[in-house]
Amino acid sequence: MKINDLLIQGTELLKQNGITTCVLDAQLLLAHYLKVDKLFVINNRKTDLAEWEGYFDLLSRRAKHEPMAYILGKKEFMSLDFYVDNNVLIPRPDTETLVEYVIGVIKNKRVNVLDIGTGSGCIGISVLANCKHCKVTGLDVSDEALQVAVRNAENNKVIRRFKTLKCDILNEVPEGEYNAIVSNPPYIPPKVIETLEDDVKNFEPYHALYGGEDGFDFYKKISDTGKKILTDKYLMALEVGHDQGEKVMEILKKDGYENITAIKDLAGILRVVIAHSSKF
């Protein structure tokens, strides 16, 4: 069959299943199947292929609304490539606001960072790639997630400064002492999870989304944990849900953190809550 016919059939199949990005996704899936880039399939529409069954396997996964990142096994974040599978949350562009801020304040400092709920490792690894003198410990409750994070630290050539720590932050105090805590914790209440798109709620790990009944379990716990494991010279930087900024600032204030501020994203929403000691 010709590439052009495969693209038309693929697009149609995805469209019938409610995939709004059907044209692009069909191109990307065919390119992935053929192990070429997207431009190749666009520029070689007349090429006849002897085999194509595997392409339809990929299409049928997408037709069930499995996210493209899991099918392709990768997602770009902070201009780096991350391997992802369904053991980890797919890195979101929203999270770049947090990472850019953290990179800006750490720069060349020697900082020992704890990335709580590291998942794919996207936060900690992007910080390592941009801050040559810092070290990161990626903490997660899931062994599978930690394996993904290690793979990403290796692929992005920062493994020498990356350590993992398996820890259930809600029930254990992590070992060690740190100058910074960064986190994009699970923060969605169960009622809201029900309303999320199928791509998210049927495929991404529930424990990476669920933030307790009110969505604040992890913020309360991270704030409390920080008092035990952060040094006098500290930075705390947390991503928050679109309506959680004020409340998370209050939680940190109650626990005695200093210099509490929030950063808005490009849409003007409070996205990141920061606290730091005057010395940091």
Ligand code: GLN
């Ligand atoms: N730290 C990872 C990220 O920002 C995972 C976050 C999570 O699982 N809640 O993508």
